[in-house]
Amino acid sequence: MSDGFASIAGLLAPLLTDPGAILDLTFEVELLPALLVAVPILAAAVPIVLGLRFDRTGWSVALLTSLGLFAGTIAIAREVYATGGYTQVIHEVGGYPAPYGIELVADEFSTIIALLVTGSAVGVLAYTRVGGPRGSTFYAAYLLLTGGLLGLSFTGDAFNMFVFLEIVGLATYGLIARGDSAESAVAALKYLVLGTLGASLYLLGVGLLFMATGHLNMEFINSELYDGALVENETLVRASFAFVFVGFAIKVAQWPLHTWQPDAYQRAPDGITPLIAALVSTVSAYALGRILFTVYGVEFVTATPYVQEIILTVGIASVMAGSILAVTQTDVKRMLAYSSVSQFGLIVAAYGLATPLALVGAIVHLVGHGLMKAGLFLGAGVVAAGYGARRVREFAGLAEHRPVAAASIAVLAISLVGIPPSIGFIGKWYIAVGAIQAEAWTVAAVIFLSTMLTLLYVARLLETMYFTPASARSSGHAVTGESGHGDAVATDGGEEANESFGDRRSADSSRRRRVSVGMLAIVAVFAVLTVGLGFAGDVLYEAIEPFAEEVFDDG
Helix, strand or coil: CHHHHHHHHHHHHHHHHCCCHHHHHHCCHHHHHHHHHHHHHHHCHHHHHHHCCCCCCHHHHHHHHHHHHHHHHHHHHHHHHHCCCCCCEEEEHHHCCCCCCCEEEECHHHHHHHHHHHHHHHHHHHHHHHHCCCCHHHHHHHHHHHHHHHHHHHECEHHHHHHHHHHHHHHHHHHHCCCCCHHHHHHHHHHHHHHHHHHHHHHHHHHHHHHHHCCCEHHHHHHHHHHHHHHHCHHHHHHHHHHHHHHHHHHCCCCCCCCHHHHHHHHCCCCCHHHHHHHHHHHHHHHHHHHHHHHHHHHHHHHCCCHHHHHHHHHHHHHHHHHHHHHCCCEHHHHHHHHHHHHHHHHHHHHHHCCHHHHHHHHHHHHHHHHHHHHHHHHHHHHHHHHCCCEHHHHCCHHHHCHHHHHHHHHHHHHHHCCCCCHHHHHHHHHHHHHHHCCCHHHHHHHHHHHHHHHHHHHHHHHHHHHCCCCCCCCCCCCCCCCCCCCCCCCCCHHHHCCCHHHHHHHHHHHHHCCCHHHHHHHHHHHHHHHHHHHCHHHHHHHHHHHHHHHHHHC
16 A cells, blocks of 8 residues: 555656656646647537537536647657757657658647637637627537647648638538628638649648648658659659649738638638638648748759749738738728738748748747737727727727726737737838848838838727727717627618617617626737747747757758
8 A cells, every 4th residue: 555655756846846747747748749730629529429428518628628739749849849949849740750650740830829829819709708699509519620720830741721711610610601691601702712723732742742742741841852863753843843833822811812711701700700711720820830940851952943032922922912802991800901911921931031030930920920810800800899880980989988908909900010019010020131141122122112101000900999080980979789799880871870878778789798807808808919929039039949040050
């Protein structure tokens, strides 16, 4: 008996000095990438099964799963970032080694994206507790989406990247279609068609790469390319790049292949848009970077005729088109959607610069944009739930009636412009310096012009919130019914004109009750994070630099 107590004491001793050691005792860290992918996908069935017998169990299942995923990602980050050099945590699925087995790889690039995915997913899930949507099917799709995004982040296999793109796509179609308007169904169908087209083009590119190299493992494809396959099968490799790049250009919503994104962001329910905006396109942009630098390599990007020019042109065009289109929008969610077209264009342009500093800037901007857009769409959801306001002019007087929401939105919007101290500034700064180092003066000029255009539509929103007096419309007294998404906006005359003041007061009070302190706090947390990470620019640089050095040393 005493031996048993001694054994238990021996197991518990490390936990008393290092609580994080519980993960070391429970799992080998190499198992974590597989668990982070498999657990949410398997858990997606649980809310539906429990929903047949019990009510309101979905949120608890999703929350416990999400917290576990976040803790697991932190454990991987401890391993990856602890050494200060390029480090990988590799899991061979089923114990079969590459090139025949499937690998899940956590390095500096994939781990920081996984942290963004799991952290943002927890925040958005907490918002949906009151802000909705809810229901077993929503939580099932939410877990499926999270698992697919983590699979995209960790996969080291080009074909399995297609599988996870499809899982993410299926979950996203379902989430967008949860809106109760016909426009939501149309937006989901549009995303279904274009998303499937993008994934199919990517699969064709992978097929050509397999023909050229005989491998699907990313590292082995890269090795085979530079062991002679790139010269022997030059046409196949170039054609594969064309298919892969166009496929991801659709997924990342690059102009003029962006048309699915504004509709999807605007028509999805308010609680879902932050998840899609912060994570789906962000992880697709990550996947594009992973394919460019891990599979094709820097030398292919810089030495193959027209490849670098094409990437830069697509990125620059998206930056300018997205910024100009955002300026012309009056609907807040649509304005933010076009802003994403511009921001992802900046990330693609940074990839095209193919310099270490620009690559670090692209990764920092990926993380920053995810946080900023999650917070801004959550803020837009809070305002819509509280006042039914969805257009910029309807935000008049928001600072007076909702000071916390207005302040949080203001901080996030200023970060989006790239004003220090914010993570939006850090990412843009690294990319801009990378452009100057590469003597890419067009990219540097475009960064400046897009910043001015971003300032234009952000200043319009800030001026409306803080300096435009609240009218009856903007204070929520003259708002039509709210459906939680889409076109539920005030209209002139009609139904609202016949509504008595007492009825409007009652309706307004009802809307305000739908905004909890917790919902406001979550928006504020995202705002604080964007500023806090702005002060941690050197920490982010040191965390990502080993990956950039590895990429360019190999190149």
